[in-house]
Amino acid sequence: xxxxxxxxxxxxxxxxxxxxxxxxxxxxxxxxxxxxxxxxxxxxxxxxxxxxxxxxxxxxxxxxxxxxxxxxxxxxxxxxxxxxxxxxxxxxxxxxxxxxxxxxxxxxxxxxxxxxxxxxxxxxxxxxxxxxxxxxxxxxxxxxxxxxxxxxxxxxxxxxxxxxxxxxxxxxxxxxxxxxxxxxxxxxxxxxxxxxxxxxxxxxxxxxxxxxxxxxxxxxxxxxxxxxxxxxxxxxxxxxxxxxxxxxxxxxxxxxxxxxxxxxxxxxxxxxxxxxxxxxxxxxxxxxxxxxxxxxxxxxxxxxxxxxxxxxxxxxxxxxxxxxxxxxxxxxxxxxxxxxxxxxxxxxxxxxxxxxxxxxxxxxxxxxxxxxxxxxxxxxxxxxxxxxxxxxxxxxxxxxxxxxxxxxxxxxxxxxxxxxxxxxxxxxxxxxxxxxxxxxxxxxxxxxxxxxxxxxxxxxxxxxxxxxxxxxxxxxxxxxxxxxxxxxxxxxxxxxxxxxxxxxxxxxxxxx
Amino acid sequence: xxxxxxxxxxxxxxxxxxxxxxxxxxxxxxxxxxxxxxxxxxxxxxxxxxxxxxxxxxxxxxxxxxxxxxxxxxxxxxxxxxxxxxxxxxxxxxxxxxxxxxxxxxxxxxxxxxxxxxxxxxxxxxxxxxxxxxxxxxxxxxxxxxxxxxxxxxxxxxxxxxxxxxxxxxxxxxxxxxxxxxxxxxxxxxxxxxxxxxxxxxxxxxxxxxxxxxxxxxxxxxxxxxxx
Ligand SMILES: Nc1ncnc2c1ncn2[C@@H]1O[C@H](COP(=O)(O)OP(=O)(O)OP(=O)(O)O)[C@@H](O)[C@H]1O
Ligand SMILES: [Mg+2]
Numbered sequence: 181x182x183x184x185x186x187x188x189x190x191x192x193x194x195x196x197x198x199x200x201x202x203x204x205x206x207x208x209x210x211x212x213x214x215x216x217x218x219x220x221x222x223x224x225x226x227x228x229x230x231x232x233x234x235x236x237x238x239x240x241x242x243x244x245x246x247x248x249x250x251x252x253x254x255x256x257x258x259x260x261x262x263x264x265x266x267x268x269x270x271x272x273x274x275x276x277x278x279x280x281x282x283x284x285x286x287x288x289x290x291x292x293x294x295x296x297x298x299x300x301x302x303x304x305x306x307x308x309x310x311x312x313x314x315x316x317x318x319x320x321x322x323x324x325x326x327x328x329x330x331x332x333x334x335x336x337x338x339x340x341x342x343x344x345x346x347x348x349x350x351x352x353x354x355x356x357x358x359x360x361x362x363x364x365x366x367x368x369x370x371x372x373x374x375x376x377x378x379x380x381x382x383x384x385x386x387x388x389x390x391x392x393x394x395x396x397x398x399x400x401x402x403x404x405x406x407x408x409x410x411x412x413x414x415x416x417x418x419x420x421x422x423x424x425x426x427x428x429x430x431x432x433x434x435x436x437x438x439x440x441x442x443x444x445x446x447x448x449x450x451x452x453x454x455x456x457x458x459x460x461x462x463x464x465x466x467x468x469x470x471x472x473x474x475x476x477x478x479x480x481x482x483x484x485x486x487x488x489x490x491x492x493x494x495x496x497x498x499x500x501x502x503x504x505x506x507x508x509x510x511x512x513x514x515x516x517x518x519x520x521x522x523x524x525x526x527x528x529x530x531x532x533x534x535x536x537x538x539x540x541x542x543x544x545x546x547x548x549x550x551x552x553x554x555x556x557x558x559x560x561x562x563x564x565x566x567x568x569x570x571x572x573x574x575x576x577x578x579x580x581x582x583x584x585x586x587x588x589x590x591x592x593x594x595x596x597x598x599x600x601x602x603x604x605x606x607x608x609x610x611x612x613x614x615x616x617x618x619x620x621x622x623x624x625x626x627x628x629x630x631x632x633x634x635x636x637x638x639x640x641x642x643x644x645x646x647x648x649x650x651x652x653x654x655x656x657x658x659x660x661x662x663x664x665x666x667x668x669x670x671x672x673x674x675x676x677x678x679x680x681x682x683x684x685x686x687x688x689x690x691x692x
Numbered sequence: 693x694x695x696x697x698x699x700x701x702x703x704x705x706x707x708x709x710x711x712x713x714x715x716x717x718x719x720x721x722x723x724x725x726x727x728x729x730x731x732x733x734x735x736x737x738x739x740x741x742x743x744x745x746x747x748x749x750x751x752x753x754x755x756x757x758x759x760x761x762x763x764x765x766x767x768x769x770x771x772x773x774x775x776x777x778x779x780x781x782x783x784x785x786x787x788x789x790x791x792x793x794x795x796x797x798x799x800x801x802x803x804x805x806x807x808x809x810x811x812x813x814x815x816x817x818x819x820x821x822x823x824x825x826x827x828x829x830x831x832x833x834x835x836x837x838x839x840x841x842x843x844x845x846x847x848x849x850x851x852x853x854x855x856x857x858x859x860x861x862x863x864x865x866x867x868x869x870x871x872x873x874x875x876x877x878x879x880x881x882x883x884x885x886x887x888x889x890x891x892x893x894x895x896x897x898x899x900x901x902x903x904x905x906x907x908x909x910x911x912x913x914x915x916x917x918x919x920x
Pocket of ligand 1: 705706707712713714732733734735736737738739740741895
C-alpha cells in the first residue's frame with residue numbers, strides 16, 4: 181500500500197503540469213459545489229423561515245370541494261371553496277399532538293372601484309389581526325397603525341397602494357387622520373405630488389362577489405399601510421382585512437349572522453355535529469361547547485349590532501373561512517403529518533383536506549423548486565465537466581507512461597497495482613485540492629452570509645429564499661460535498677484505470 | 693530436469709496485410725542452472741523468444757512450460773505472479789521506475805511479494821547493490837545514472853527475488869566492453885553460486901565465452917547448438 185502511494189505521489193510531483201490542471205479543476209469543482217450547496221441550504225431554510233413561518237405555516241386546510249390546491253396565489257380563477265365548520269375543525273386540531281399553532285382565514289379577490297365605478301382586482305386576506313400577528317408576526321406598519329383588539333378595518337399593503345394608484349385610483353391612499361409620508365411615494369406619486377397634482381384619499385370601496393354573483397360593497401376603514409417583513413414583493417399584494425368585513429364583502433356567513441340566526445341554525449348545526457363527532461367527542465363535551473357559544477352570542481349580540489366597528493367578544497370562529505394555516509411542532513415530518521391529519525379529517529367527515537404549504541403555494545413553490553433544481557443541475561454540470569477533463573488528462577497520462585507501467589507489469593506488478601496507483605493519484609488530488617475547494621467554499625459562504633446582502637429583486641429573492649442572502653452549510657452538507665467529491669474521483673478514474681490496466685508488459689518493450 | 697520446455701513454438705506478428713513469422717517452430721529444453729546464450733543476427737527472433745519464455749508474450753502456436761507448468765492455461769494474475777516469483781528480467785534497454793531511486797527500484801519486486809520484512813528487504817537490497825558496485829549510488833534517481841549503472845541496477849533488481857530463471861536481452865549491447873564484461877562476470881558468478889538459470893541473447897561473439905551452452909537462431913528457427 182505504502183509503495184503504491186509513494187509511487188503515486190511522486191508521479192504527481194513528476195508531472196507537475198498535469199497535476200496542477202487536475203488540481204485546479206478539482207479545486208474549482210469542489211469550490212463551486214460547496215457554494216452551490218450553501219446557497220441551496222440557505223434557500224431551503226430561507227423559504228422555510230420566510231414562507232412557512234411568516235405566511236403559510238406547514239400545512240394548509242382547504243375544502244374538499246376545492247379543485248385547485250394552489251389557494252394562496254389563486255389568481256383570477258374560481259373563488260376558494262368555503263369552510264363553514266371551523267369550530268369542529270378547531271376541536272380536532274386542538275387534540276392533535278403534532279400540531280403547534282393554527283389560524284383560520286379567508287382569501288379572495290375583490291374588486292376595487294374608483295370614483296367612476298371602474299373596477300380592478302385586489303387580493304383580500306380576511307383574518308383575525310391579533311391571531312394573525314401572533315402566528316406570523318410579519319407585519320411592519322409604515323403608515324397609520326396596527327388594529328386594536330377586535331377593531332375592524334383594512335391594512336393596505338404598500339405594494340397595492342402603489343399599483344392601485346398607478347392602474348386604477350389615480351389617487352394616493354392614506355389612513356384617515358394621518359399625514360402624507362412623502363418617503364413612501366412611488367415614483368409616479370412623487371412626481372404628481374411635486375406638481376401639486378396628487379389626489380389624496382382616505383377610503384376605498386371593495387366589491388366582492390358571492391356564489392350567486394351578487395355584488396356586495398364594503399368600505400372598510402383604512403387602519404394602516406403595511407409591508408411584510410420578508411418576501412414583501414411576493415406577498416405584498418395581500419391586503420389584510422378583518423374577517424367579518426371580508427365575510428360581508430364576499431357574502432360569507434359572518435359571526436354576527438351566525439349569532440343572530442343561531443336559533444334557526446342551531447338544530448341544523450347540532451344535527452351535523454352529532455352526526456360527525458359522535459365517535460370523537462362525547463355528548464357531554466358537545467353540550468358544554470354549545471352552551472358557551474350560545475352565551476357568547478346572546479351577551480354580545482346587541483352590543484355589536486349597535487357598534488358595528490368593534491366586534492369584541494363575538495366568536496369569529498362561527499363564521500365562514502376558506503383556509504386554515506397550521507404550524508407543526510418542531511421536528512415533525514411534514515409528509516407524515518399531512519397523511520395523519522388527512523386520515524383524522526376524513527374519519528371525522530369534516531369536509532376539508534390537508535395539503536402542504538408547497539401545494540398551497542402552487543407556482544411560487546414550483547419556481548423555488550425550479551431554481552433549486554437549476555442550481556443542482558449547474559453543480560452537476562460543473563462536475564460533469566470536471567470529470568471529463570480529469571478523465572482525459574489521466575488517460576493521456578496513462579498512455580504517456582506505457583513503457584513505465586508495462587515494465588512494472590513485466591516484473592510482477594498486478595493490474596490491481598496499476599489501477600490502485602492511478603486511483604491514489606486522483607484520490608490524493610481530490611483530498612488536497614478538492615478539500616481545499618470545500619474549505620475555501622465554506623469560508624466564502626461564511627463571508628457571504630456575514631455580508632448581509634439584501635435584494636428587492638424578486639427572482640433573486642427566490643434564490644435567496646427571502647430578502648436576505650444567508651447561505652450556510654450544515655454538517656450534512658459537508659458530508660454531501662465529500663461524497664460528491666469522492667464520486668467525481670471514482671468516476672473520473674474509472675476510464676483511465678481501464679486504459680492503464682490494459683497496458684501489457686510487452687507494450688513496454690515494443691516501445692523502445 | 694528441464695526448467696523450461698518449448699514445443700514447436702511459433703510466433704506471427706501481423707504487419708499491415710502481411711504476417712511476420714518471427715518464430716517458425718522452436719523446440720527447446722533448458723535445464724536448471726544452465727547458462728544459455730542465444731545468438732543470431734538482428735531480426736532473427738531473439739527478443740521474441742525471450743519474451744515468450746518470460747511470459748510477457750504468448751506464442752501463436754506451440755506450448756511453453758516453465759517448471760513443468762503449461763503457462764497458456766494461466767490467468768493474468770497467475771502469470772504476473774509467475775513473473776514476480778520465478779523470473780528476473782534484464783531488458784535490452786534500461787527499464788527502471790523513474791520516480792524511485794536506485795535502492796527503491798531494487799526493493800520494488802520484493803515489496804510486491806509482501807513476504808519479507810522491511811529490514812530484510814532493505815539489507816538485501818543494499819547488499820546486492822554493493823555486489824554490483826553501486827553502494828555509493830543508492831539514493832540516485834535512474835536519470836542521474838550512466839547506462840552501465842542503470843543496467844547494474846536492473847541486474848540487482850532481477851536478482852533480489854532469487855528467481856529460478858533470469859532472462860537478459862542483450863544485456864551488454866548498450867555498454868562499453870569493460871562494463872559489459874563486469875556485468876557478464878556478475879551473471880556468471882551468480883550462476884555458479886546460486887544455480888540460477890541464465891538465458892541471455894546477444895549478437896556479439898565475444899560474449900559467447902561466458903555461456904555454457906550456445907543456441908544459434910536464424911529467421912525464427914534454431915540453426916545449431918554448441919556446448920562448452
Ligand atoms: N510487435 C511486432 N510487430 C511486428 N513485427 C514484429 C514485432 N516484434 C518483432 N517483430 C518482428 O519479428 C522479427 C523478430 O524480431 P525480434 O525483435 O525478436 O528480433 P531480434 O532477434 O531480437 O532482433 P535484434 O537483434 O535487432 O534485437 C523481426 O522481423 C521483427 O521485425
Ligand atoms: Mg532484440
